[in-house]
């Protein structure tokens with residue numbers, strides 16, 4: 099089974115977990131997109147849901163496919179968020195933000211009673227950190243913020259290069275108007291400590307460590323779907 103087929107399979111399975119009447123957080127990325135396409139089929143068949151998208155990109159796709167949308171202002175509490183991930187460990191801790199949507203994704207997941215994460219098995223890791231950690235920062239005082247990130251990382255025992263994310267020659271700008279720094283730490287032995295250290299930096303808007311948010315994870319592999327649930 100190729101990578102797209104695995105995404106389509108997991109997207110289809112995730113869409114089956116949605117019940118009529120649900121208030122849904124809708125994730126971002128290629129795996130979430132496969133879910134959105136499968137969800138749209140169910141909506142055409144009569145499933146009644148309303149979704150809050152986690153990015154402008156997802157909002158556009160949902161609108162094109164006829165999925166009813168609202169905002170967190172209208173609906174501040176959601177039943178379920180379904181989203182992809184860049185990495186997941188055995189404790190259901192995640193690194194997200196490869197597509198730059200981490201801030202809205204985290205706000206939406208935090209407003210949801212449950213978060214179902216969908217991915218292919220290659221995203222499962224022993225220790226988070228091989229995927230560069232996206233850190234969303236304010237555009238003011240970038241150099242000071244980068245130095246503060248380096249120092250904070252050092253205090254919790256991680257180090258690595260920090261790269262400002264770009265789109266061609268220009269800095270990548272998030273839906274919230276911020277910048278992203280990708281931190282190549284390699285291994286993050288204590289994600290909770292790193293999360294707290296990054297949150298203490300004024301220029302850091304949010305980071306891509308999602309800790310204690312995922313309720314369950316469905317991983318698609320060549321032999322089928324593996325499901326992990328939080329304790």
Ligand SMILES: O=C[C@H](O)[C@H](O)[C@H](O)COP(=O)(O)O
Pocket residue numbers: 125126127128129130181182183184194195196197198199200203
């Ligand atoms: O910002 C993007 C999101 O966190 C995505 O859910 C994540 O990057 C996974 O994307 P994909 O399913 O395309 O690998």
